[in-house]
């Protein structure tokens with residue numbers, strides 16, 4: 454059977470609490486031989502590490518998601534250093550910039566009536582974005598110090614994210630996870646020494662742009678992931694996603710690239726092994 458890795462899963466989410474062992478078994482049965490569980494704050498990172506200790510084929514990434522920035526401590530660096538010492542913590546993240554989901558505020562209309570919550574604007578939006586940038590920078594700094602790479606989340610913030618990665622070029626590489634842009638953005642990421650990873654979105658009918666990117670991304674520069682519990686591929690679209698479904702993603706990607714599953718398996722697993730040096 455062709456082996457694949459799920460390089461981005463959220464096994465610590467409550468969605469998986471009831472049947473985690475079965476999910477891991479199903480993944481194994483489908484040939485998914487490694488699963489990387491991604492932290493979204495300190496507690497989540499610790500839960501990911503606990504799972505990596507419990508299951509031999511599970512690894513962890515420790516970090517703080519940009520959309521949770523308002524709950525983050527001012528300085529996360531010492532916590533990141535401590536968590537990164539664990540033998541199964543293979544990278545830092547997910548970190549990055551997300552301008553898509555700005556915090557909502559409640560305001561009153563001029564007549565004093567309650568209006569619908571609206572995203573922050575102006576100075577408030579700027580301050581929020583700067584906070585995300587500082588948190589992102591802390592991950593990059595510690596990653597450079599420890600020789601680890603970063604799992605990058607970006608949404609509606611490609612330019613600023615590329616600028617931040619430019620500054621650590623040659624010291625830290627990123628994987629732009631759930632890559633959903635076209636070939637031009639993909640090439641700019643690769644120029645910085647970073648790579649991308651593709652989710653179940655590649656199987657969606659309306660995702661031709663992403664399939665164009667898949668076609669244009671050379672082997673060695675992309676990995677596979679589910680981002681489960683989100684983004685289940687066709688034919689499971691809309692349901693809870695799980696690591697076993699990397700199989701469906703791999704099938705479509707092999708078709709788009711015109712290669713065998715065997716080649717795709719060998720290429721994506723070796724890319725992951727190089728990107729996550731502690732993934733044994």
Ligand SMILES: [Zn+2]
Pocket residue numbers: 461463491547680
């Ligand atoms: Zn994620």
